Amino acid sequence: MSTLMLPLLIVAATVGYMVFMKKNLNQKYAHLRFGEVATRLGLQVVEGDPDHNLATQSMQPGVQNLSSARGFLTQMAASQVGGTLGETKLQAVGQPYGLQVELMLYCRQDLDPGLRRATTTTWYDLRLTVHAGRALPPFDLRLRQEAMGLETRARGDGPAWPQQSFGDPALSQRYVIEAADPGLPLAIGGALGALAQLPYVHVTSSGNQLSFVMTPVAVMSSSFSFEPILHTLAQIAAALEGRAVPGALASPQAQVR
Amino acid sequence: MSAAAGREPTNVPCRRCGAPMRAQSDRHLDAAVAMVCEHCGAAEELPAEEARRVLALRALRMERQWAEDAASGPALTYLRTMERAGPLLLPYAFGVVLVAATALRGGLTSAIGLPLGVVVGAGLASFLALRVSRRRLRAVLGPLLRAAPGLPGRAQRCRRCGGELPASAAALVECPFCQAPNLVSGAVAAQLASELEAQTRSARAHAAAAAPHLDAAARFVRRAFQLAFLAGAALGAGAARLVFGPLGM
Numbered sequence: 001m002s003t004l005m006l007p008l009l010i011v012a013a014t015v016g017y018m019v020f021m022k023k024n025l026n027q028k029y030a031h032l033r034f035g036e037v038a039t040r041l042g043l044q045v046v047e048g049d050p051d052h053n054l055a056t057q058s059m060q061p062g063v064q065n066l067s068s069a070r071g072f073l074t075q076m077a078a079s080q081v082g083g084t085l086g087e088t089k090l091q092a093v094g095q096p097y098g099l100q101v102e103l104m105l106y107c108r109q110d111l112d113p114g115l116r117r118a119t120t121t122t123w124y125d126l127r128l129t130v131h132a133g134r135a136l137p138p139f140d141l142r143l144r145q146e147a148m149g150l151e152t153r154a155r156g157d158g159p160a161w162p163q164q165s166f167g168d169p170a171l172s173q174r175y176v177i178e179a180a181d182p183g184l185p186l187a188i189g190g191a192l193g194a195l196a197q198l199p200y201v202h203v204t205s206s207g208n209q210l211s212f213v214m215t216p217v218a219v220m221s222s223s224f225s226f227e228p229i230l231h232t233l234a235q236i237a238a239a240l241e242g243r244a245v246p247g248a249l250a251s252p253q254a255q256v257r
Numbered sequence: 258m259s260a261a262a263g264r265e266p267t268n269v270p271c272r273r274c275g276a277p278m279r280a281q282s283d284r285h286l287d288a289a290v291a292m293v294c295e296h297c298g299a300a301e302e303l304p305a306e307e308a309r310r311v312l313a314l315r316a317l318r319m320e321r322q323w324a325e326d327a328a329s330g331p332a333l334t335y336l337r338t339m340e341r342a343g344p345l346l347l348p349y350a351f352g353v354v355l356v357a358a359t360a361l362r363g364g365l366t367s368a369i370g371l372p373l374g375v376v377v378g379a380g381l382a383s384f385l386a387l388r389v390s391r392r393r394l395r396a397v398l399g400p401l402l403r404a405a406p407g408l409p410g411r412a413q414r415c416r417r418c419g420g421e422l423p424a425s426a427a428a429l430v431e432c433p434f435c436q437a438p439n440l441v442s443g444a445v446a447a448q449l450a451s452e453l454e455a456q457t458r459s460a461r462a463h464a465a466a467a468a469p470h471l472d473a474a475a476r477f478v479r480r481a482f483q484l485a486f487l488a489g490a491a492l493g494a495g496a497a498r499l500v501f502g503p504l505g506m
Binding site: 096 | 284285286287298309310313316317319320323324327344347351355356358359362395429443445446450457458461464468485
């Protein structure tokens, strides 16, 4: 009896300690649960767990599996015979600023154990998207010096656009913008103020969609700033559409440069 | 209209019964400003020009808030984290408990000397690193904390009862005497907007200036803890060898 007691106590204490720390962390970042974030953005959750904490829970099922017994078993099974590690899908939609807005956080991972090495394949669609009233000029905006681990994903297909200048040394030093229209950086430069301190920035425009695109790792750091990010997207969309920019008193005509 | 009259606020009376109307929400995310009569319940939307004034000031106040958070938030969070030793030292305390439990069960043998030395040594060194880091962070990050300036505001009088309105950066200010909301004039709104924008720019400049200091402080703390762990564990192991050596370690 006493032989078993100590190892059991050690295991129980270890598990208890981990649960305590996890609970502590989840309490500290309770405001970053998906449901709470969606509400603050003026969106309604249409799919996924509203209690999923964007700051403490990874979007990657392979990482998320390690925090539950069921996930651990899934991970073990996949590492033996291959297959899916799981899928995380969170979606919220709404009309803040009078615009159609969608927060889509989707990530799926498959594991192929292979003979010599295991290969994990990840599919993801992680973005905060504003649907404008009409097609917007395409562009791609990133940080010039990306933080380690927070690199943006390279744009795959589609035409390559030339790099353009903001005409503002501070903005040009911080961002790289690729666009077909050389006047576009000047039009949206004034809207980028709220992104000034973010460690990860990737804004793209395609068709009538203007998106802040994330990688699975970048979701954690970006989730703290979804409100200013949405505000910036709304401002960019308004500036490109010639509507009243949120936060501007002047008439729309006066803002279009 | 005289220049002074152009700066006066206006009330928003209900078209149906004349009672003051109140904004349904104070959200910067709204696309229109819905007003509800507090007497008869009639709902109306503010006209476009007035709504733009209200929404612009809401958005500018939020932008200012985000900029102030970016200016002082990271330094404050870092300082608060380092002021609490518990979460940083709890793993070592837990390790000591495990080793002590093993010793209670099997007696004080040479086998527990090394783990005990490593855990205690690393724990003590980490505590020392925490004290040094805390002092360094207080010196470096303390001066970076800045008190946010007060919101701009203009003393105005209620258009319904003439009572003095509280200075506020909001577009709709409620009279403390007759509870009627007063909509700020276009001229005053422009002034408020300009002052809010200036405060936002100042906070962003402060945040940009503070960022390199924060990075340097974070690097210092990370290295201090890494070094403390390695040195403490090595010294602890050496000390354990000296103490438990005679027991046949």
